[in-house]
Amino acid sequence: MSTPLLQTHGLKSWYGDFQALYGIDFEVREGEMVAIIGANGAGKSTFLKTLTGLLKAPAESVRFEGRAIGGLPPGEIARAGIAMVPEGRRLFPSLTVEENLLMGANTRRHGPWSLERVFSLFPILKERRHHGGTELSGGQQQMVAIGRALMSNPRLLLCDELSLGLAPIVIREIYAALPRICAEGLTAVIVEQDVGMAQQASQRLYCFQEGRVSLSAASDAVTRDQISQAYFGL
Amino acid sequence: MSAVTSPLPASQAQGLPLWQVERQTRASRLAGLIAIALVVLAASMPFWADAAWMREFVEIGCYFIFAAMWNLLAGYGGMVSIGQQAFFGVGGYVMLALGNFVGVNPFVAVPLAAVAAGLLAWPLSRLAFRLQGGYFAIGTWVIAEVLRLTVANISAVGGGSGTSLTALAGIARSTREAVTFWMALAAVVAAIALVYGFLRSRQGLALMAIRDSEVASESQGIDVKRTKLWVYIVAAFGAGLAGALYFVGNLRISPDAAFSVNWTAFAIFMVVIGGIGTIEGPILGALIFWALNRWFSDYGTWYLIGLGTLAIFVTVFFKQGLWGYAQQRWGWSLFPTRRRLVLGAPPASPD
Amino acid sequence: MWSWIDTLVQGLLLGGLYGLFALGQALIFGVMRLTNTAHGDFIVLGAFMAFLVATGLGINPFVAGALLLPLAFGFGYALQRFPLNGTLGKDPLPSLVVTFGLAIVIQNALQQGFTADPRSIDSMGLNIQGVALTEQLSIGVLPLLIFVLALACTAGLQWMSQRTALGRAFRAVSDDREVAQLMGLRASHVYAMATGMAFVLIALAGTLQGMRTTVSPSDGPALLLFAFEAVIIGGMGSFWGTFAGALILGVTQSIGFRFNPGWGIWFGHLVFLAVLVWRPQGLFPKTKG
Numbered sequence: 001m002s003t004p005l006l007q008t009h010g011l012k013s014w015y016g017d018f019q020a021l022y023g024i025d026f027e028v029r030e031g032e033m034v035a036i037i038g039a040n041g042a043g044k045s046t047f048l049k050t051l052t053g054l055l056k057a058p059a060e061s062v063r064f065e066g067r068a069i070g071g072l073p074p075g076e077i078a079r080a081g082i083a084m085v086p087e088g089r090r091l092f093p094s095l096t097v098e099e100n101l102l103m104g105a106n107t108r109r110h111g112p113w114s115l116e117r118v119f120s121l122f123p124i125l126k127e128r129r130h131h132g133g134t135e136l137s138g139g140q141q142q143m144v145a146i147g148r149a150l151m152s153n154p155r156l157l158l159c160d161e162l163s164l165g166l167a168p169i170v171i172r173e174i175y176a177a178l179p180r181i182c183a184e185g186l187t188a189v190i191v192e193q194d195v196g197m198a199q200q201a202s203q204r205l206y207c208f209q210e211g212r213v214s215l216s217a218a219s220d221a222v223t224r225d226q227i228s229q230a231y232f233g234l
Numbered sequence: 235m236s237a238v239t240s241p242l243p244a245s246q247a248q249g250l251p252l253w254q255v256e257r258q259t260r261a262s263r264l265a266g267l268i269a270i271a272l273v274v275l276a277a278s279m280p281f282w283a284d285a286a287w288m289r290e291f292v293e294i295g296c297y298f299i300f301a302a303m304w305n306l307l308a309g310y311g312g313m314v315s316i317g318q319q320a321f322f323g324v325g326g327y328v329m330l331a332l333g334n335f336v337g338v339n340p341f342v343a344v345p346l347a348a349v350a351a352g353l354l355a356w357p358l359s360r361l362a363f364r365l366q367g368g369y370f371a372i373g374t375w376v377i378a379e380v381l382r383l384t385v386a387n388i389s390a391v392g393g394g395s396g397t398s399l400t401a402l403a404g405i406a407r408s409t410r411e412a413v414t415f416w417m418a419l420a421a422v423v424a425a426i427a428l429v430y431g432f433l434r435s436r437q438g439l440a441l442m443a444i445r446d447s448e449v450a451s452e453s454q455g456i457d458v459k460r461t462k463l464w465v466y467i468v469a470a471f472g473a474g475l476a477g478a479l480y481f482v483g484n485l486r487i488s489p490d491a492a493f494s495v496n497w498t499a500f501a502i503f504m505v506v507i508g509g510i511g512t513i514e515g516p517i518l519g520a521l522i523f524w525a526l527n528r529w530f531s532d533y534g535t536w537y538l539i540g541l542g543t544l545a546i547f548v549t550v551f552f553k554q555g556l557w558g559y560a561q562q563r564w565g566w567s568l569f570p571t572r573r574r575l576v577l578g579a580p581p582a583s584p585d
Numbered sequence: 586m587w588s589w590i591d592t593l594v595q596g597l598l599l600g601g602l603y604g605l606f607a608l609g610q611a612l613i614f615g616v617m618r619l620t621n622t623a624h625g626d627f628i629v630l631g632a633f634m635a636f637l638v639a640t641g642l643g644i645n646p647f648v649a650g651a652l653l654l655p656l657a658f659g660f661g662y663a664l665q666r667f668p669l670n671g672t673l674g675k676d677p678l679p680s681l682v683v684t685f686g687l688a689i690v691i692q693n694a695l696q697q698g699f700t701a702d703p704r705s706i707d708s709m710g711l712n713i714q715g716v717a718l719t720e721q722l723s724i725g726v727l728p729l730l731i732f733v734l735a736l737a738c739t740a741g742l743q744w745m746s747q748r749t750a751l752g753r754a755f756r757a758v759s760d761d762r763e764v765a766q767l768m769g770l771r772a773s774h775v776y777a778m779a780t781g782m783a784f785v786l787i788a789l790a791g792t793l794q795g796m797r798t799t800v801s802p803s804d805g806p807a808l809l810l811f812a813f814e815a816v817i818i819g820g821m822g823s824f825w826g827t828f829a830g831a832l833i834l835g836v837t838q839s840i841g842f843r844f845n846p847g848w849g850i851w852f853g854h855l856v857f858l859a860v861l862v863w864r865p866q867g868l869f870p871k872t873k874g
Contacts, residue, residue: 054763075770075771078766086764086767090764092757094756095757095760102750103754103770104768106754106769106770107769148768314678314681316622360862361858364861364865367618367677368614368622368677368680368681369817371620372813373813375810376810376854380855383850499685499689535693535694538690538692539693539694539697541689542688542689543690545682545685546686546687549678
């Protein structure tokens with residue numbers, strides 16, 4: 001069995017005095033799509049923030065491509081090949097759609113993704129390229145956020161709550177694009193409130209509950225009951 | 235998460251309350267007694283002390299009151315202003331005007347001038363509150379400058395070169411100095427009491443909540459705007475008091491002296507060194523400032539360079555100031571405003 | 586009538602210089618919300634440095650000023666990278682106290698080194714030369730040069746902000762520092778670049794101020810207030826807005842001076858306060874969120 005692309009071991013995290021993660025063991029292998037589900041406050045977003053360096057962690061507790069990356073500044077982690085689509089999109093209001101996408105290229109990594117390729121993935125963005133980033137609809141903003149992350153040519157893509165605040169039809173559209181995105185072997189971790197969507201889109205899933213992993217299984221092998229139990233901690 | 239159960243504490247079994255809210259520490263009770271003794275001792279000073287010492291006390295007292303008010307505004311109210319000298323100057327000039335032109339006894343005019351400064355704060359707040367953060371700070375400075383330039387153009391009070399307080403001419407020097415001293419002493423005690431009392435009250439608790447998080451306090455029903463306005467007015471009143479008192483002692487006023495930004499600079503220095511957001515901080519800061527002033531002010535520009543560098547150094551490395559550091563490290567507190575939750579009956583020997 | 590037009594023109598030219606004062610501050614505040622209370626004192630420091638270089642090396646003051654610019658960039662970059670970066674954050678107090686402390690140190694150090702006497706930089710006669718626009722109206726060459734330079738700097742900054750990667754980085758990091766870091770930006774480096782550029786403008790402004798009029802160590806606070814007023818009157822978020830605000834301030838002061846030499850600056854303050862009361866977002870605001 002080859003080394004996982006990303007691996008965490010006993011990962012703990014704090015917001016000031018408040019402990020949010022109590023020891024997360026997590027791994028994702030290259031080319032996989034892994035989902036993380038759980039209730040609000042379970043620690044899913046905290047986990048992603050720790051992976052991207054926005055929250056500090058001991059060096060050894062997070063390993064990427066075999067290298068210990070815990071505690072590194074976010075810029076360095078981005079340059080190492082981890083990109084995030086943040087919760088709530090968080091586009092830059094002062095930048096146009098095109099400029100938002102170009103921001104992703106700051107990591108200067110080589111790879112298949114370019115402005116043209118993102119436009120061919122999401123044609124509507126090409127039409128709107130000179131509009132202000134936040135003038136678009138929710139779904140279109142999500143496309144920009146995804147495109148922005150792709151522009152950094154990552155090896156690992158982290159998606160935080162893609163479906164947040166979007167209409168079901170838009171959610172389906174976004175998720176339909178994911179296989180195309182990962183077709184060339186891009187690894188992805190998706191944090192998702194919509195359990196059904198998460199199961200459908202991923203090969204494996206983890207369930208977080210109050211800062212701990214309460215379930216880790218193959219997405220097609222897990223039952224509703226098991227998920228409910230893990231979700232609510234019954 | 236399974237529920238945690240534990241046996242009832244013995245105190246509750248005896249029918250005593252399960253928890254208490256406590257505020258005083260042993261140190262603070264002791265400090266309170268010592269403070270009262272010091273004040274009584276100080277009050278007797280006009281009978282035995284050298285006049286120069288009394289004058290120095292008045293001067294440092296004014297610096298301290300101004301700093302304590304600045305601390306209330308910035309450290310507790312979260313409003314950092316570089317323009318409080320506006321109210322200091324207004325206090326001085328109103329006192330002078332009342333004394334020289336209206337024939338009011340200047341000593342009586344001092345609290346009146348303070349009230350005037352507090353009243354002026356209300357319309358001025360309509361201007362200043364349009365800005366936030368760093369720009370609020372500079373905006374208040376502009377307002378102070380407008381006042382300075384306006385007063386400098388009023389010939390009745392001597393315009394740019396200022397004028398003297400003639401209303402005290404008829405009083406004997408020793409009497410004047412004694413009364414000035416007592417007023418200063420009373421003002422210092424009143425300032426500390428005012429701030430302490432305010433912070434222990436519900437408004438004070440509201441203020442500290444606002445300082446920590448405006449949004450959260452608003453959701454708890456605190457009227458943020460009104461609380462901030464009140465703090466601004468109280469701070470202006472205090473600054474005006476300090477100003478009026480200072481010029482009663484100084485006898486000569488000018489726009490450049492009354493509205494100088496140096497007042498705020500020194501206040502910032504005292505508060506930052508001593509510890510912002512604490513009551514003890516400005517007291518400690520004023521003492522340190524007085525000591526530095528006494529030994530080093532002869533060095534002129536070098537002394538000021540030193541003060542500036544010291545302030546930078548302390549801000550970067552000791553953000554909470556010297557007292558704040560002691561408070562965090564050793565839990566010292568002479569004027570405690572925090573309420574502590576104590577489980578069980580109050581301990582027999584506190585701390 | 587012509588004397589009024591003259592007042593207006595003089596005011597615009599004065600506003601040009603104020604524009605140079607204000608652009609640096611607008612840049613720093615726009616990118617990192619830092620209020621540098623020593624801004625004016627740094628301008629004065631720039632003037633004295635230019636004076637020193639020009640008289641010390643015996644060279645042309647314009648060359649001296651030009652030499653100063655890269656040094657100013659480095660100085661600003663280092664200043665931001667080391668002491669100032671740690672003061673950034675939601676609490677405005679640390680940056681205020683640190684820059685205030687710097688202001689006091691600079692003022693007194695200058696006084697120690699140069700005495701309190703006003704100095705001026707020899708502009709090789711340019712400050713007394715004039716250009717006749719019409720029979721009744723002539724303007725000074727130096728003020729005109731200053732105005733043109735200010736115009737160029739405003740256009741340059743606007744171009745940089747909208748059309749370069751660095752400008753994009755400035756706007757992104759100002760919008761959302763966290764996400765900008767997720768994109769691979771090093772916030773402290775970006776901030777330092779902004780401060781470096783602002784200091785180039787400061788050095789330029791100082792040199793020109795020293796040529797146009799005399800400078801003394803205590804001039805700093807007044808210049809800070811002018812810069813600040815220009816930014817507020819113009820409205821935040823656009824360099825052209827700041828420039829316009831500076832012009833308005835210059836004209837206002839010029840009109841005030843006309844009535845009474847003691848009223849010029851006071852008039853400017855009043856207009857600033859009026860804008861604050863009736864249009865607090867400024868006359869040409871463009872900030873988003």
